[in-house]
Amino acid sequence: MNTYRYLRITLLLATVAIVSACGHSSKSSGNIATYTVKLSNLSHNQPLSPLALLVHHRNFSAWQIGSEASExxxxxxxxxxxxxxxxxxxxxxxxxxxSGTSVIGPGEHSEIDVVGLSNQQMRLTVASMLVNxxxxxxxxxxxxxxxxxxxKTLHAYLSIYDAGTEANSELAGTIPGPADGGEGYNSERNDTNKIAMHPGVATTVGDHGDSVLDQSHRFDAPIALVEITRLN
Amino acid sequence: MKTVKLLSAIPLALAAHSVHADMLDIEITNLTHAIHFTPLLISAHNNGMSLFKPGVMASSELRAMAEGGNIAPLSEMVAGFGASNSLNPAEGLLAPASSASIMRFDTGNNSYLSIVAMLLPTNDGFVGLNDWQIPDTAGSYTLYLNAYDAGTEANDEIVNGGGAPGTPGIPAIPGEETVSTASGVTSSEQNHTVHIHRGNVGDVDSEGGKSDLDSRVHRWLNPVAKVVVTVK
Known part of the structure; x- marks a missing residue:
């Protein structure tokens, strides 16, 4: 058993050595691989907007704590x-x-197949709005x-970020989900304009009497489970 | 053809047996400020079974554990499938900010580890580790666990002794004799699968209000437990 494992590791190292020996041309080398990405919504009452999935090089970053959100x-x-x-x-x-095709309700899940060039530089980014x-x-x-x-399957539990682009007023007319049916995107940036971890929602039980959110909308991290299975 | 496959699987199974007959030392620490764990169930089991899965409906056995702290049905169920269990290492409640240990836990043929215990006071909250693959390499591994909601009972936060599956209410606040005065936080549940617990609501009114819990005391943020597994 151990011998087999050792052999596999040796083979893997040999492959890496060959790839790096190719120098610059290795950027585009690798195998076309298909992955199934399954996201399960683990919140109590926060439907998640259709999944966004990016397959990218490790030198690309979709967001960073402390930076401005892209449009x-x-x-x-x-x-x-x-x-x-x-x-x-x-x-x-x-x-x-x-992109996923539909909103993922609490307790529901969504699956997308993605295709990418599998190599040492490949990364996957997942994002979805908590619509309430x-x-x-x-x-x-x-x-x-x-x-x-x-x-094989990789399990990842998702954190909850605040885009920092809209104040967390929780007021009627500002939240697009079923709790309110209010406005979605507005180009005005009236918050910190820095991406951070989300502080959670106050709701009416947190003595925010004007909030359109109630106790059912509260959450703690992680908000979702992502299971990535490589198919080929 | 099937017979041939079965026969060829036997030596493999024997090989796996010798690899995974691990002895584990396990230390579980309750990281919360004021939430107790009811008797813990630690289970080493195989790939085909789980104590619970996030995003999937709870079994009736899990429900009995999450609503009333009764680990007997769940431990018997997995033992019937060859799991190796350790029950109640804290010999009762595991108090906030304290630890329980198991020495030389024999995993038998099993290669996955799961842990559950109800959180008190909650309606159907529990701390959980699901399907952690036990490493082959000797060493010390640290895991942090989240608080889940079984999704089987509305979080009314009424402390009435209700611990039987299907009976509303919270069994008890450990160390207190509670006479319920609360009207109830909610009578509905939006996510009927196992999900991340949104937290207790509580209030500061000990003689009324919606909740029998204290919003300043009976709260937590994830993670709620630290587990150190030492593979011998």
Whole structure:
């Protein structure tokens, strides 16, 4: 058993050595791999907007704590619209974007197959809005699937970020989800304009009498489970 | 063809047996400020079974554990499938900010580890580790666990002794004799699968209000437990 494992590791190292020996041309080397990405919504009453998935190079980053959100991320986090987020390059190598087809309710899950060039540089980013908030999103940033073997599954629990582009007023008319039916994206940035971890929602039970959110909308991290299975 | 496959699987199964007959030392620490764990169930089991899965409906056995702290049905169920269990290492409640240990836990043929215990006071909250693959390599591994909601009971936060599956209410606040004066936080549950617990609501009115819990005391943020597993 151990001998077999040792052999496999040796073979893997040999492959890496060959790839790095190719120098610059190794950037585009690798195998075309298919992954199934399954997201389960683990919140109590926060439907999640259609999943946005980016397959990208490790030199690309869709967001960073302390930085300004891109317009695509702002649109995703305030209104659940991922169309611009999926095509933004942010100055780095262009990612491949994939979108889910529908909102994922609490207790529901969604699956997307994505295809990418599997090599040491490959990363996967996942994002989706918590629709009963002003600008919270579930995120998994640059998940490393480069060493994932065929038929193996990587489990990732998603954190909850605040896009920092809209004040967390929780007031009627500002939240697009079913708790309110209010506005989604608005180009005005009236919050810190820095991405941070989300502080949670006050709701009416937190003595925010004007909030459209109630106790059912509260949450703690993680908000979702992502299971990435490599198919080939 | 099937017979051939079965026969060839036997030596493999024997090989796996020798690899995974691990001895584990396990230390579980309750990281919360004022939430007790009811008797813990630690289970080493195989790939095909789970104590629970996030995003999936709770079994009736899990429900008995989450609503009333009764680990007998769940431990018997998995033992029937060859699991190796350790029950109640704290010999009762595991108090906030304290630890319980198991020495030389024999995992038998099993290669996955799961842990559950009800959180008190909650309606159907529990601390959980699901399907952690026990490493082959000797060493010390640290895991942090989250608080889940079984999704089987509305979080009314009425402390009435109700611990039987299907009976509303919270069994008890450890160390207190509670006479319920609360009207109830909610009578509905939005997510009927196992999900991340949104936290207790509580209030500061000990002679009324919606909750029998104290909003300043009976709260937590994830993670709620630290587990150190030492593979011998």
């Amino acid at each position: 695509g991320l702002e649109r995703l986090a305030e209104g659940g619209d991922n169309s611009m987020f999926l095509v933004e390059t942010r100055g780095g190598p262009k990612p491949e974007g994939f 908030t002003n600008d919270a999103f579930a995120g998994g940033n640059a998940l490393d699937v480069s060493t994932l073997e065929v038929d």
